[in-house]
Amino acid sequence: MxxxxxxxxxxxxxxxxxxxxxxxxxxxxxxxxxxxxxxxxxxxxxxxxxxxxxxxxxxxxxxxxxxxxxxxxxxxxxxxxxxxxxxxxxxxxxxxxxxxxxxxxxxxxxxxxxxxxxxxxxGLADSPTAKTGLRVISVQDLRWHRRDIKTVQLLYPSLAKMEAKAAGVDDAWLVEDGKVTEGTSNNAYIVKDGKIITRELSHDILHGITRAAVLRFAHEAQMSVEERSFTIQEAQQADEAFITSASGFVTPVVEIDGVKLGAGTPGPVAVRLREIYLEESRKAAV
CATH class of the missing domain: 3.30.470.10 (Aminotransferase class 4, branched-chain amino acid transferase, N-terminal domain)
Incomplete structure (x- = not known):
């Protein structure tokens, strides 16, 4: 058709x-x-x-x-x-x-x-990766410095995704000055001791629409949120991790640069946030 x-x-x-x-x-x-x-x-x-x-x-x-x-x-x-x-x-x-x-x-x-x-x-909301989680590698962030503007300049994210594919994993997290900025086409998060940690808004990352909704729902659910930078090493020591995007909603990350997080399965915070996001977003859809 x-x-x-x-x-x-x-x-x-x-x-x-x-x-x-x-x-x-x-x-x-x-x-x-x-x-x-x-x-x-x-x-x-x-x-x-x-x-x-x-x-x-x-x-x-x-x-x-x-x-x-x-x-x-x-x-x-x-x-x-x-x-x-x-x-x-x-x-x-x-x-x-x-x-x-x-x-x-x-x-x-x-x-x-x-x-x-x-x-x-x-079946967009029933993606298999939401149940198994993603494996990611870290890649140096070489993009221009107005990542908050959603431009069509997507060559470097495409190169990073291809590097991840060549490594046999699902995606890449971009790193600048030792800190994670975001994923190739998503915002990045870790969870430690129940606290959700994600980079603060600036010119360095895209101001994700799904990010804004998920953080709002997290606050409403009385979850603890801290907006700050974090390193790959800190992420590898986290209890869980996840990404958000318009097409992936909330998707768990279970491995970073070969290091499994927790039991190597999706964590409870990411799973619950995905459930809340899909439920509330469906209610508000137009």
Whole structure:
């Protein structure tokens, strides 16, 4: 079945959607993106993703082609047209097509490019890795220093994921100045003596929408949370660890650089947070 995708106000078969070779996302990596999860045909954390999209666009002085209501209508339409029960909606905004290549931003009248498409992921909430946990390795963080902007500059995270794959594990945690920043496409956490520890917000990490929701739910559940940096060595000595992301929700980590955490199985804090997140997010989905 051919997917219906959204391109600059039109719903098109994916085989007919075309973007110019002069688009700045293609030539310069000059674009931002968001990924919204879909469960039971409804959008999770939609308002948070739209707020972060606007923040990213503002940080790059880029125009937003739609308002929040427009995005909601378009994403619901894509879910309906593609019969998505569980899955993802990917959206990307670039600075558009100036008609040629130039490092200087194009004139204000050049319109941004907006692409949205769905990915069907049946059983998204029942991922096997949530039951077995992830194994990760540490990799030096060589990305640029505005990781809080969700840009399409994803080459280094892709290289880190490939390094993890070559090592026979699931993912990598990125390390800078001896401290863990985040995973390749997720926020990183450890748990010690019942306390959840995760790096504080700054330009060094992405301000995860799932992160914000999970920490809010943790506080509401009277769990102890500390926002600070931690080392790989500290993580290896933790009782448990986990990651959060829009597509992985809360996923336990059971091994770091070959060292098993605890019994080498998902820990109770991560398991409970995943249950709470899925329950509460389903209630609030739109």
């Amino acid at each position: 051919t997917r219906t995708v959204y391109l600059n106000g039109e719903y098109l078969p994916e085989t007919e959607a075309k973007v110019s070779i002069f688009d700045r996302a293609f030539l310069m990596g000059d674009g931002v993106y968001e990924v919204v999860s879909v469960l039971d045909g409804k959008l999770l954390d939609f308002d948070g993703h739209m707020a972060r999209l606007q923040r990213s666009l503002d940080a790059l002085a880029m125009k937003n082609p739609l308002d929040t209501a427009g995005y909601l209508a378009a994403q619901r339409e894509l879910v309906a047209r593609n019969d998505i029960g569980d899955g993802l909606i990917y959206l990307q905004v670039s600075r558009g097509n100036p008609g040629d290549r130039d490092f200087v931003f194009p004139p204000a009248e050049v319109q941004p490019t907006l692409v949205m498409f769905t990915q069907s992921k049946p």
